[in-house]
Amino acid sequence: MSATPPAPAPEKRPRPSAAWLAFSATMTAQVAPVAGRDDLTVAPGAGRGAPACFIPASAEIEVNAACLPVDPATADPGNPADRERYPALWGATVHECAHAAHSRWRAPKGTDAAWSANTAALALEESRIEARQVTRRPADRAWLRACTCQIVIGDFTAAAAPPASAAEAGAAAALILAREDAGILEAAEAEPVARAVATVIGEEKLGQLRQVWREAHRTRDDDAKGMVRLGRRWCRILGVQPDQPAPKADPSEAGGPPSPVASAVGEATARVEDASKAEFAPPPLFPPGAAEAREAENKARRQVGDASARVFARDPGDGSGGTTGTTREPTLDEQAAARRLARALREASAGGRAETVIASATPPGRLRMRHAMAADAQRAAGSPPRRWPSASPATCPAR
Numbered sequence: 001m002s003a004t005p006p007a008p009a010p011e012k013r014p015r016p017s018a019a020w021l022a023f024s025a026t027m028t029a030q031v032a033p034v035a036g037r038d039d040l041t042v043a044p045g046a047g048r049g050a051p052a053c054f055i056p057a058s059a060e061i062e063v064n065a066a067c068l069p070v071d072p073a074t075a076d077p078g079n080p081a082d083r084e085r086y087p088a089l090w091g092a093t094v095h096e097c098a099h100a101a102h103s104r105w106r107a108p109k110g111t112d113a114a115w116s117a118n119t120a121a122l123a124l125e126e127s128r129i130e131a132r133q134v135t136r137r138p139a140d141r142a143w144l145r146a147c148t149c150q151i152v153i154g155d156f157t158a159a160a161a162p163p164a165s166a167a168e169a170g171a172a173a174a175l176i177l178a179r180e181d182a183g184i185l186e187a188a189e190a191e192p193v194a195r196a197v198a199t200v201i202g203e204e205k206l207g208q209l210r211q212v213w214r215e216a217h218r219t220r221d222d223d224a225k226g227m228v229r230l231g232r233r234w235c236r237i238l239g240v241q242p243d244q245p246a247p248k249a250d251p252s253e254a255g256g257p258p259s260p261v262a263s264a265v266g267e268a269t270a271r272v273e274d275a276s277k278a279e280f281a282p283p284p285l286f287p288p289g290a291a292e293a294r295e296a297e298n299k300a301r302r303q304v305g306d307a308s309a310r311v312f313a314r315d316p317g318d319g320s321g322g323t324t325g326t327t328r329e330p331t332l333d334e335q336a337a338a339r340r341l342a343r344a345l346r347e348a349s350a351g352g353r354a355e356t357v358i359a360s361a362t363p364p365g366r367l368r369m370r371h372a373m374a375a376d377a378q379r380a381a382g383s384p385p386r387r388w389p390s391a392s393p394a395t396c397p398a399r
Helices: 018-036 087-100 116-136 138-146 150-155 165-182 185-201 203-217 224-238 262-281 291-309 332-350 369-381
Strands: 041-045 052-057 060-064
Touching: 018 041, 018 060, 018 087, 052 087, 060 087, 087 116, 087 138, 087 150, 116 165, 116 185, 116 203, 116 224, 138 150, 138 262, 150 165, 150 262, 165 185, 165 203, 165 224, 185 203, 185 262, 203 224, 332 369
Parallel strands: 041 060
Antiparallel strands: 052 060
């Protein structure tokens, strides 16, 4: 997903329903700690064809309404457990929060946004911001993994028929293999893409690309020149002209068989999707065959609740009883019990005075080395050591 999508015309934005407005308001309250900034808003919309997108000019994250698999009226993103019902959408929102937090650079003035160098730099930005995000918030890794398929697979659905091009192999390396070094994907999940990319461009060039994306992960958030420089270096490794527009897929070949790289990307994203489904699979409501036991337990809980409400209800004033709202003077026994309890609580919190005995090889007081050395010499000569008198204040040396 691009960090800088074009701003839409106001009249073309779909009119959200009341349920979506409430959902977006709750999402807005939740993205501030994720992005580390409190000026973001979450708005429903089309997401520019992606699950979500970040618009820097308006500090807005647009969420694709079609990607929410549940009714927005029943969704509560403020509840962390509820987000597990739509992990891909929440993960896409976390990804855009990472853009909001760490995509502080823009293409230098005088450059064309369609240049291959800038396209490569934006592809490298995808894994760079996720690496920064999981460094700052490690728990976001699971959500970023859940949305990897929706973020990546759309770029390869219209891939050209075989053979795969070097530009396509580079895009797969930037979007899949770089996420392995970013700590998002596992090596086993990215392995099909690594094998396919190495087949197209060779192991040596793949190693050079790996050095580029690792350097991108160390680039500052606001280093525009550094990212564009890495994008130009990326193009030169792949044999692509950095100052030419990025190659686009031929629409006439969209219906043909996918290229080997596109197939490898599909296999890798399927592995990630299977792992995410297992991670976010909801537990059963109760063990199979235990419906009657669960209903009996719920009935008992309701009965206990009703009984406690009757016993501890406020006295209605008709003499029917009640323990709340009536007062009396405590008895002598109750006062004595209260004093004993207070004393026990004070002793438990403050504790008594503890004494510790420590054995020492030397007597207390100041050690005079001259006397100690003289005693050692007397012992060595076989005579008992002389007992030196204690020094009085008048004979103590000045300090």
